[in-house]
Each structure stands twice: as structure tokens, then as C-alpha cells.
Amino acid sequence: MRSLLGSSALVSAALVTLACSGRHTLTPTQRRLGYCRDQTPALIAATGDPTDPAAPLTEQPIDASACNAVERSYPIEDHSHVPVCDPVEYSTNPPSSGHHYPVFPEYRVYDDAIPSGFWVHSLEHGGVVFTYSCADCEDEVSQAEAIVVETEPAPACCSAEGCPSTATNQLLMTPDPGLPTRWAASSWGFTLTADCFEPEIFQDFVGAHRDNGAPETVCENTSATDVTRPGPD
Numbered sequence: 001m002r003s004l005l006g007s008s009a010l011v012s013a014a015l016v017t018l019a020c021s022g023r024h025t026l027t028p029t030q031r032r033l034g035y036c037r038d039q040t041p042a043l044i045a046a047t048g049d050p051t052d053p054a055a056p057l058t059e060q061p062i063d064a065s066a067c068n069a070v071e072r073s074y075p076i077e078d079h080s081h082v083p084v085c086d087p088v089e090y091s092t093n094p095p096s097s098g099h100h101y102p103v104f105p106e107y108r109v110y111d112d113a114i115p116s117g118f119w120v121h122s123l124e125h126g127g128v129v130f131t132y133s134c135a136d137c138e139d140e141v142s143q144a145e146a147i148v149v150e151t152e153p154a155p156a157c158c159s160a161e162g163c164p165s166t167a168t169n170q171l172l173m174t175p176d177p178g179l180p181t182r183w184a185a186s187s188w189g190f191t192l193t194a195d196c197f198e199p200e201i202f203q204d205f206v207g208a209h210r211d212n213g214a215p216e217t218v219c220e221n222t223s224a225t226d227v228t229r230p231g232p233d
Helices: 004-021 028-045 116-124 138-150 199-209
Strands: 058-061 070-073 128-132 171-175 183-187 190-194
Touching: 028 116, 116 128, 116 171, 116 183, 128 138, 128 199, 138 171, 138 199, 183 199, 190 199
Parallel strands: 128 171
Antiparallel strands: 058 070, 070 190, 128 183, 183 190
16 A cells, blocks of 8 residues: 555655646635536535435444444435436435446545535445544544555455555545534445544444445546546536
């Protein structure tokens, strides 16, 4: 697994190269709005309590949790593609399946909220997504980021000879102001909600549910979309 320092160095070098070459770089507003541009704020604001909530198939409070962590499983919703940047409704919050956009986002940490229609596609590919609604939790965010950066790729993404250089760990993290709890994690058919971030409990969720029952495993970012950049006109 590449180190965080190494990744940061590569990013810094890329930014310097862009600046020296005179190529266009994104403004902070462009990065925040990302692929869906001016539609993004409405898509983010629309997240919240479902209008037709699904009843969980199972609901299990985590005994070791001091933060009221609860794991739930849900029926799999229709997961066909919808036009990119269209509004999408889900029957659970956070989502654990359902309609999503045909492009899927890079596995990574996002500083700004990205529409759920992107990252639900990541769940279909076996990914696990961390979301959070707190704005006063820098230490917790740092702990979550460490898991997203440092977790090794899943065995399904590697072979006996090792992991290819293109393999990621299929983890994604993004703010979500519409969450009913401060923290959550989603996988295909499962959610974890909690009032604070407990690293071991979230890591256990990754171990139990990454690639577990998802329709297909996608381990690379090579065919993913950088959803921090504006989409085509």
C-alpha cells in the first residue's frame, strides 16, 4: 500500500507540473461543486429522511460501542442506472443499494460532499463508503481518513503473486450533511450508523462487508471518474 506521504508527494508534484505548464487548474468553487456543477447543492440538500423508508431485515446494536453504533441489513433496491446528476431517492439513510449514476467515483477521501448517486455505484462494485455529518470532528475525520488511506486491498483484488499496482482498497469517504447520525458506513445491503467514529468498529465493518454479496468487484480507479472535476457540458 502506498504511504500517505508518498501519495501527497505525487499529488504535489502533479500540481507543480500543471502550474508550470500553464494548464487550467480548478478553483475552490469548482472543486466543491464537482461533476454536477450548479446542480450539486440541490442534490446534496435533497439527502435526508426517506419518504418511503425500508424496514431493516436485521438490526444489531454493537455491544462494544460507546457511540450507539448499530449495524443493519436491508433489502436490495432496484439498482439500474439513471442519468448523471438527476435527483435520486433512496429508502434508507445512508443508502445501501438503489439507483445510481452510470459513472462511478474514484475510491478516495473527498473533502466536499459528492452526490450519493455517484458513490452508491461504488457499493455495487464491492466498495465501502464512510459518510459523516459533523463539522466539529476534525480528530474523528483524521482517524477515518487513516483507515481509508492505510487499509490494504481486499484479497479479491490480488493474487498469490501479490496486488497489482492499480489495486485500491475500495474505500471512499465523503461528508453527507443529510445523515441522521454523525457517522455512518455503507456497503451493498448493509449500513452502520454511530454517534461518533470508533476506528475498530468501522474497520470491522469493512472486513465483514467489503465485496460481500455485491454484484461485481471493481478494485481499480483506472475506469473511475474524478467527480471533483466538472462534467461535460
